[in-house]
Amino acid sequence: MASDDGVQRLHDGLVAHGLIIPTRVPGSFGRGAVFEDILDAVNAAISTVAKDDGAERCTFPPVIDRTIIERTDYLDSFPHLAGTVFSFFGKELAARALSERVHEGKAWGDLQGMTEVCLSPAACYPLYPTLTGALPEGGRLVTMTNWVYRHEPSPEPTRMQSFRVREFVRAGAPDAMVAWRDLWLERGITLLTALGLPARSDVATDPFFGRAGKMLADNQRGQRLKFEVLVPVISDENPTALCSFNYHQDHFGQVFGITTSDGAVAHTACLGFGLERVVMALLKTHGFDPKAWPPSVRSCLWP
Numbered sequence: 001m002a003s004d005d006g007v008q009r010l011h012d013g014l015v016a017h018g019l020i021i022p023t024r025v026p027g028s029f030g031r032g033a034v035f036e037d038i039l040d041a042v043n044a045a046i047s048t049v050a051k052d053d054g055a056e057r058c059t060f061p062p063v064i065d066r067t068i069i070e071r072t073d074y075l076d077s078f079p080h081l082a083g084t085v086f087s088f089f090g091k092e093l094a095a096r097a098l099s100e101r102v103h104e105g106k107a108w109g110d111l112q113g114m115t116e117v118c119l120s121p122a123a124c125y126p127l128y129p130t131l132t133g134a135l136p137e138g139g140r141l142v143t144m145t146n147w148v149y150r151h152e153p154s155p156e157p158t159r160m161q162s163f164r165v166r167e168f169v170r171a172g173a174p175d176a177m178v179a180w181r182d183l184w185l186e187r188g189i190t191l192l193t194a195l196g197l198p199a200r201s202d203v204a205t206d207p208f209f210g211r212a213g214k215m216l217a218d219n220q221r222g223q224r225l226k227f228e229v230l231v232p233v234i235s236d237e238n239p240t241a242l243c244s245f246n247y248h249q250d251h252f253g254q255v256f257g258i259t260t261s262d263g264a265v266a267h268t269a270c271l272g273f274g275l276e277r278v279v280m281a282l283l284k285t286h287g288f289d290p291k292a293w294p295p296s297v298r299s300c301l302w303p
Helices: 004-016 033-049 066-071 092-104 174-194 210-222 251-256 275-286 295-301
Strands: 063-065 084-087 113-119 140-149 162-172 200-203 226-231 240-249 267-274
Touching: 004 275, 033 162, 033 174, 033 267, 033 275, 033 295, 063 066, 066 113, 162 174, 162 275, 174 200, 174 226, 174 240, 174 267, 240 251, 240 275, 251 267, 267 275
Parallel strands: none
Antiparallel strands: 063 113, 084 113, 140 162, 162 267, 200 226, 226 240, 240 267
16 A cells, blocks of 8 residues: 555645645546656657557547447456446436435435446457457557546546557467567666666556455466566555556457457457556656756657
8 A cells, every 4th residue: 555645645736736636526626737748758659659659549538338348257357347337318307306305415426327338447448349350360459548447536647547559459369469568668778768767667467356366366477478667656665656567368259259360359459557556656756847857857758
C-alpha cells in the first residue's frame, strides 16, 4: 500500500501547480494545459520509437459494444472494475417520477435501464471484434490512443477511474507474439530511462476478483503472460506500473474467430503505456515545472 503522506504530497503538488484539476469524484480529475502538453510529448516520443514498425493507426470512442465484455468473460474476472452505461427509456409519467426523486435526494437508478454500450475497460478491447476472419500473412499490428475506465475510485493520483493508454496490439502466429512483446519490453525500459526515470521490469498479474481470481493470477504469473515496467512515483517500496505487456495466447482469437492466413486460431499480444502515469512519474522525479527539467529529458520530449 502507498503511504498516505506520499499520496497527499503528490496530489497537493499537482493541484498547486495547476497540473490536475480536482473534482468531487476521486480519480476523475481534470488535466491542466501543462499536463496535457507533457502527455502529448510523451505520446509523440512513443510514436518515434515505433515509427518504422508500420503499425496501422486507429481510434475508438470511450464506449464499446457491451457484448464484448460479456463474450470475453471480463465480468467473470473483473466485475469490480466494469462500468456499464444506463439511460432512461420511460415515458412522461416515469420521467416525472425520476425528476421528483432527484429533487428529493432519493435513489433513482432503478428508473433507468442498461444500454447496448459500456465504458471501455482496456484500450485494446474494441479492436478484437474488428479482426474477425483471416489475418493477412504476417498478421496485424495496430496502434491506438484510447480512453479507459475502471471503477476503482482512490485519492491516489496515479489510480484514476478514467485515463488514456497508448496501445499496440499484435495478432498473428504464436511464435511472433513473445518476441514482439520482449522487443517492446526492452524499448519501454530504454525510453523511460532516457526520460530520466529509474525504470525496471517485473512479472505481474491482473487484479482478478475473488478466490478464483487468485488461481487465475497464479497461472498468469507462472506462465509469465504479463510484464510491467515499474517506476517509483508514490513510494520506492511500491513502484507504479507505467507500461503493461500482455500475451493473451489464443483467448481473443477463439472468442472472435480470428485466424492466421493459414487458418489456425490467431494469438494476440498487447502493450500499453499509461500516459497519465508516465506524466506523473516525470513530474515526481524532475519537479512540477517542466521548464526546469534536465536538458536531456526536455530534448527527448521536445526535440
